[in-house]
Amino acid sequence: MSATNETQAGYEETMGHSGHRLTPQRREVYDVLLSERDHPTATEVFIRAKQKMSTISLATVYNCLETLVDCGLAKQVNVEREATRYCPNLDEHGHFVCDRCAKVFDVTLAAGQSLDRTWQVPEGFTVLRSEVTLRGLCNNCNT
Amino acid sequence: MSATNETQAGYEETMGHSGHRLTPQRREVYDVLLSERDHPTATEVFIRAKQKMSTISLATVYNCLETLVDCGLAKQVNVEREATRYCPNLDEHGHFVCDRCAKVFDVTLAAGQSLDRTWQVPEGFTVLRSEVTLRGLCNNCNT
DNA sequence: CTAGGTGCAAAAGGTTTGCGGTTAA
DNA sequence: TTAACCGCAAACCTTTTGCACCTAG
Numbered sequence: 001m002s003a004t005n006e007t008q009a010g011y012e013e014t015m016g017h018s019g020h021r022l023t024p025q026r027r028e029v030y031d032v033l034l035s036e037r038d039h040p041t042a043t044e045v046f047i048r049a050k051q052k053m054s055t056i057s058l059a060t061v062y063n064c065l066e067t068l069v070d071c072g073l074a075k076q077v078n079v080e081r082e083a084t085r086y087c088p089n090l091d092e093h094g095h096f097v098c099d100r101c102a103k104v105f106d107v108t109l110a111a112g113q114s115l116d117r118t119w120q121v122p123e124g125f126t127v128l129r130s131e132v133t134l135r136g137l138c139n140n141c142n143t
Numbered sequence: 144m145s146a147t148n149e150t151q152a153g154y155e156e157t158m159g160h161s162g163h164r165l166t167p168q169r170r171e172v173y174d175v176l177l178s179e180r181d182h183p184t185a186t187e188v189f190i191r192a193k194q195k196m197s198t199i200s201l202a203t204v205y206n207c208l209e210t211l212v213d214c215g216l217a218k219q220v221n222v223e224r225e226a227t228r229y230c231p232n233l234d235e236h237g238h239f240v241c242d243r244c245a246k247v248f249d250v251t252l253a254a255g256q257s258l259d260r261t262w263q264v265p266e267g268f269t270v271l272r273s274e275v276t277l278r279g280l281c282n283n284c285n286t
Numbered sequence: 287c288t289a290g291g292t293g294c295a296a297a298a299g300g301t302t303t304g305c306g307g308t309t310a311a
Numbered sequence: 312t313t314a315a316c317c318g319c320a321a322a323c324c325t326t327t328t329g330c331a332c333c334t335a336g
Contacts, residue, residue, distance in 0.1 A: 021310050021315065042301080057318045062301065067316095078223050080274070081326080083300060094262055099271065107262045115277065118261045119237055119250045124282025128242065131223070131276045134258065139267025164335055166291065185325080200293045205326065210291095224301080226325060 011073060018071045028053050029064040033074055033088045039095070039104040041083040077104065079133055094132030100141035107134065154216060161214045171196050172207040176217055176231045182238070182247040184226040220247065222276055237275030243284035250277060 011030050015022050032040070032048045040048070046061040065086055068074040077085040079097050089106055096105040109115075115130050154173050158165050175183070175191045183191070189204040208229055211217040220228040222240050232249055239248040252258075258273050 023310070023316065025317070055318080059302080059319075060317055063316075076223075078221065080219075080221050081227060081300095084224060096264060096268060096270070105265065105268075107264055110261060110263045113261045118253060118256045119275070119277065120253045121239060121250055121277065122248065122282060124285055125239060125248075126279045126285055127239070127277045128279035130278065131274075132262070133274045134262065134264065134270045135273065136269045136271035139265060142267055142269055164290065166335070168292070198293080202294075202327080203292055206291075224325095 014071050014073055020067055020071060023064075024053065025049075025056055025060050026064045026067060028056065029061055030068055030073060030088070033068070033086055037087065037089070039077055039085040039087050041085050043083065045086065078131060079104070092130075094130075094134060096134045096136070096138070098138040098141055099135055100137055103138060105138065107132075157214050157216055163210055163214060166207075167196065168192075168199055168203050169207045169210060171199065172204055173211055173216060173231070176211070176229055180230065180232070182220055182228040182230050184228055186226065188229065221274060222247070237273075237277060239277045239279070239281070241281040241284055242278055243280055246281060248281065250275075 011027065012022055015026065020026070028049045029045055032045050036048075042062055042065055043058065045065065046056070046058045049056050049061060065074065068086075069076055072090065074086050074088050075090065077087055077095055079085065079095070085104060087106070092109065094107045094109075096107050097103070098105075115127055119127075121127055154170065155165055158169065163169070171192050172188055175188050179191075185205055185208055186201065188208065189199070189201045192199050192204060208217065211229075212219055215233065217229050217231050218233065220230055220238055222228065222238070228247060230249070235252065237250045237252075239250050240246070241248075258270055262270075264270055
């Protein structure tokens with residue numbers, strides 16, 4: 001059994017329990033997210049999904065992605081004002097975007113670190129979530 | 144002499160030395176940024192600037208803001224897919240956005256902290272800049 | 287004088303919406 | 312059966328662009 005199939009079981013469970021229908025479109029969009037994990041945009045997901053499901057529309061891809069985010073099966077990744085990207089990595093993590101090749105990499109908190117420790121958040125503020133984007137050069141583009 | 148006037152001297156210096164003209168529009172846009180420091184959007188800057196300079200256009204505001212960012216007099220603040228906000232705080236800092244009142248607050252790195260220490264960046268990667276947005280509740284909205 | 291800036295209007299790019307028809311549960 | 316969902320097209324919002332005119336240096 002492949003990792004994709006294992007996670008598809010998670011899909012059925014999560015979708016079912018959250019009161020959302022298990023439609024072929026949503027399954028296909030989620031499959032695309034899981035198959036490459038390269039943080040595709042909605043349009044890229046659309047192009048890939050269309051290869052297997054020729055009738056799917058861009059609006060439906062947006063709808064499906066929104067549903068997946070609602071269920072907690074995917075996260076949105078915003079990089080400046082570019083098109084929103086999507087990833088199925090649910091762990092608390094940030095992103096590194098290479099200035100040269102534009103690839104997106106996941107980065108995790110270093111051992112013993114936390115956002116509260118890193119940032120001087122004023123007294124009485126509660127941090128619920130974060131969006132962190134680091135930019136620079138990846139090892140491939142770093143001369 | 145007010146803080147605004149003091150910083151306006153910085154404006155003239157920076158603009159002049161960066162080969163950009165000191166136009167009234169750019170001065171006004173920069174004045175708006177300095178006067179409230181509440182991270183306004185381009186449209187908000189436009190509305191405020193128009194009160195003093197009725198002929199200014201939204202496109203000019205966008206141009207002026209871009210010039211200020213180029214000169215290093217302002218920074219862009221992207222919060223998810225909302226309109227880009229602008230701030231004249233040039234120090235390395237992140238932002239906290241309140242989920243309830245939507246106000247934007249600057250947050251600085253805690254003593255002894257750095258992005259490299261916080262995030263597990265892969266070997267060979269170079270971090271050049273970062274964009275950090277924390278979300279949650281500010282002290283006012285935190286019941 | 288003239289390179290660079292301004293203002294207008296129109297376009298672009300990403301995302302959302304309204305609606306009639308379809309379908310998973 | 313029926314509330315939820317799909318696909319299409321059109322709308323929406325922020326941002327950018329082309330171009331004629333203007334102005335700071």
